Amino acid sequence: MRGASQGWRAGLIGLAFCFVPPALATEVRIATFEAVGDAIPAPLDGLAGDSTRGQKLVRDRETGNCLICHQAPVANEPFQGDLAPSLAGVGGRLSVGQLRLRLVDQSKLNPATLMPAYHRVDGLTRVAARYRNRPVFSAQEIEDVVAWLATLKE
Amino acid sequence: MRSALLALVVLMAGAIAATAETRTSARELLPPELQAQQADDDANPGMLWVTSGQQLWSMPAGANAKSCSECHGDATTSMRGIAARYPAIDAKSGRLMNLEQRINNCRTANMAAAALPYEGEDLLALTAYVAHQSRGLPVSVRIDNAAAPHFEAGRRFYFERQGQLNVSCSQCHDDNVGRRLRGDRISSGLPTAWPAYRLDWQKMGSLHRRLRACSLGVRAEQLDFGSPEYVNLELYLAGRADGHLVETPGLRK
Numbered sequence: 001m002r003g004a005s006q007g008w009r010a011g012l013i014g015l016a017f018c019f020v021p022p023a024l025a026t027e028v029r030i031a032t033f034e035a036v037g038d039a040i041p042a043p044l045d046g047l048a049g050d051s052t053r054g055q056k057l058v059r060d061r062e063t064g065n066c067l068i069c070h071q072a073p074v075a076n077e078p079f080q081g082d083l084a085p086s087l088a089g090v091g092g093r094l095s096v097g098q099l100r101l102r103l104v105d106q107s108k109l110n111p112a113t114l115m116p117a118y119h120r121v122d123g124l125t126r127v128a129a130r131y132r133n134r135p136v137f138s139a140q141e142i143e144d145v146v147a148w149l150a151t152l153k154e
Numbered sequence: 155m156r157s158a159l160l161a162l163v164v165l166m167a168g169a170i171a172a173t174a175e176t177r178t179s180a181r182e183l184l185p186p187e188l189q190a191q192q193a194d195d196d197a198n199p200g201m202l203w204v205t206s207g208q209q210l211w212s213m214p215a216g217a218n219a220k221s222c223s224e225c226h227g228d229a230t231t232s233m234r235g236i237a238a239r240y241p242a243i244d245a246k247s248g249r250l251m252n253l254e255q256r257i258n259n260c261r262t263a264n265m266a267a268a269a270l271p272y273e274g275e276d277l278l279a280l281t282a283y284v285a286h287q288s289r290g291l292p293v294s295v296r297i298d299n300a301a302a303p304h305f306e307a308g309r310r311f312y313f314e315r316q317g318q319l320n321v322s323c324s325q326c327h328d329d330n331v332g333r334r335l336r337g338d339r340i341s342s343g344l345p346t347a348w349p350a351y352r353l354d355w356q357k358m359g360s361l362h363r364r365l366r367a368c369s370l371g372v373r374a375e376q377l378d379f380g381s382p383e384y385v386n387l388e389l390y391l392a393g394r395a396d397g398h399l400v401e402t403p404g405l406r407k
Contacts, residue, residue, distance in 0.1 A: 067336065068335055068336045069335065078337075079336040079337035080334075080336070081333070081334050081335050081336055082333050082334045083330050083333050083334070083335060083340075107320075114321060114325050114329070114330070116318070116319040116320050116321065117320060124315075124316075124317070124318065124320055125314060125315065125316045125317075125320075125374075126314075126316040126317060126374045126375045127316075127317055127318050127373065127374065127375070128317065128318070128369075128370070128373050128374055128375050128376070129375070131317075131318040131373045132318075134318075136318060136319070
């Protein structure tokens with residue numbers, strides 16, 4: 001596994017930032033984490049996730065918007081994408097730590113992946129001003145989504 | 155019978171991975187009734203812009219009170235095949251120009267008229283009218299000599315991951331053609347239908363407006379209408395669409 005021996009902390013350490021427009025200048029920090037194999041075993045910042053909030057983030061078109069690419073067993077979502085593996089049963093296939101790494105930065109496992117990194121700000125190009133230097137998800141939001149994904153056992 | 159055949163074509167288009175030889179127009183992925191509507195000039199809403207462009211063609215404008223037709227005559231002959239060769243290098247300035255910019259260049263340089271605002275009704279109408287004269291003809295742009303660096307810049311832009319979501323044009327329009335992004339089926343991203351009428355907009359829009367929507371989709375900077383980056387990208391898209399037939403005015407979701 002590519003990241004295993006390096007334990008890549010990859011410089012993803014708490015960033016202060018400059019170019020976010022004042023209205024959006026919320027403090028969104030990148031959590032420090034350590035990968036072991038293809039997983040991040042410890043919760044980011046030691047936070048506990050809330051699966052109800054997690055499901056909302058997965059559906060929300062302005063934030064996670066996961067269903068633009070994935071299908072998932074949620075009611076009242078007629079338009080789900082099919083660019084990616086279905087999330088049905090993903091909580092049975094993958095451990096919580098494996099889910100966490102795939103959300104934080106899937107490109108660590110597959111550099112050519114289509115899946116966006118949800119908790120990363122470095123190495124991106126031409127990001128629109130309102131999103132610049134902000135990860136898609138905060139550490140808390142990563143934990144919330146991981147908590148919901150872990151409930152998808154079948 | 156006809157609709158069964160269309161349905162089959164749609165299914166096949168989804169199953170075949172796009173290669174240089176088999177790129178898929180978004181038209182082929184539309185529901186059969188929308189494909190039929192695009193093909194029917196009496197039902198295609200984009201034809202309203204084409205008709206208004208036809209009127210503007212012979213309307214005098216600017217200090218010299220000249221019209222397009224005074225220099226170019228009957229557009230159905232003089233403009234046939236032109237759009238299929240754009241964007242192109244302007245010999246005088248050495249600049250790469252798309253059709254909108256060429257039209258505005260004629261206005262400012264030859265008619266002493268003000269440039270029409272990009273995405274305004276008049277420029278959309280004139281561009282649609284001129285492009286419509288190439289409907290059914292194969293795209294064939296020059297990508298050599300002075301155009302080569304522009305094509306290369308466009309190619310680089312197309313393959314570069316961008317935006318907060320870090321996705322390249324190619325990851326959608328080469329790797330995932332026929333698949334579903336929410337409710338949309340992804341095409342090969344050909345520029346051949348534009349300007350096109352988009353149901354989502356309830357009006358005609360330029361190719362650059364479509365590109366701005368794709369940029370926003372990956373949370374990347376939306377570049378200005380007519381920006382050099384988008385014109386270079388437009389040249390790359392046209393070069394990549396070599397041999398595909400012009401559709402203007404397209405009908406899109």
